[in-house]
Amino acid sequence: MTSTSFSLRSPASFHFPSATGACGHVRWIQPLAPKPFRSPLPPAATPAVSRRLLLPAAAGIWDFISGGAGGAAAATLAVRRGMQLFKQGDVAGSVAEFDRAIELDPRQKAYLWQRGLSLYYLDRFQDAAEQFRLDVAENPNDTEESIWCFLCEAQLYGVEEARKRFLEVGLDRRPVMRDAYALFKDGGDPEKLASNFSSSSDGELFYASLYAGLYYEAQV
Known part of the structure; x- marks a missing residue:
């Protein structure tokens, strides 16, 4: 469950070795492999991108390569309906929508912290705990x-x-x-x-x- 605003990793430039000698003359050398990507930020300060943010894109790719019929898109709509029902006080209805989203696209389950909240407020504590544990297994920094x-x-x-x-x-x-x-x-x-x-x-x-x-x- 992350905050409502997210920041993605900053783009970084690649560094290439110089092909000049000490006097500035070009030296013929064997081409070197590109250096590994290095973030411009120190490791501790590099913000992590939540796996949940990548789910819609990954789901779209999966539907494309598998010839799916828009199951991921329908599941996303079900999640949105579930969130709206929760706001309106229909907690049981929200769980039904979240469960429908999982039926349409089982990959959603590992990211549905919203479902965990609804289950908590229905006193379904065991199911809610299982949902949150599954979410943390996918995002160990939540x-x-x-x-x-x-x-x-x-x-x-x-x-x-x-x-x-x-x-x-x-x-x-x-x-x-x-x-x-x-x-x-x-x-x-x-x-x-x-x-x-x-x-x-x-x-x-x-x-x-x-x-x-x-x-x-x-x-x-």
């Missing part, structure tokens, strides 16, 4: 899906056991989500999470307040 899996399993097994089963993921670039991840993984004070971002942007305040509230919900 902080929010790790937390939502914990929320589901806290309802199933209790907080202590859910924490033992906690899905560890890579470092999130968002400070608010790093703090939220640490709170759910190790325990702590949710009020501190909310207060730490009370003067931050609306987005950070929203996430801090949301996950502080969900932390309390996990304790019930």
Whole structure:
């Protein structure tokens, strides 16, 4: 579950070896193989592209080479209908649409975090946890899906056991989500999470307040 805006890797130039000698004269040399691609950013700062972003393109390619009849496109429409139904409060209807999307294009299942949310709010915690675990297996840097899996399993097994089963993921670039991840993984004070971002942007305040509230919900 990534943020609503994404950045792709920056293009990089390729470097070619010089064919001149020390005095500037051209030297006849055997051609060298191109050097491996190197990002202009250091490895730790190179943003990863979510696999979920690549799914529509990959699905289109698959339909093209397999002669498919637009199953991926129909599945995408079903996902959109499911999201709209969830917003309208028809949670059961949203799950039906998400399941239809999987029937139309089984590849969708590994990316349907929306389905996990709907299942959670239908108290289908086992199914929701399985969805989130599947998603994290595809995207091992998804902080929010790790937390939502914990929320589901806290309802199933209790907080202590859910924490033992906690899905560890890579470092999130968002400070608010790093703090939220640490709170759910190790325990702590949710009020501190909310207060730490009370003067931050609306987005950070929203996430801090949301996950502080969900932390309390996990304790019930």
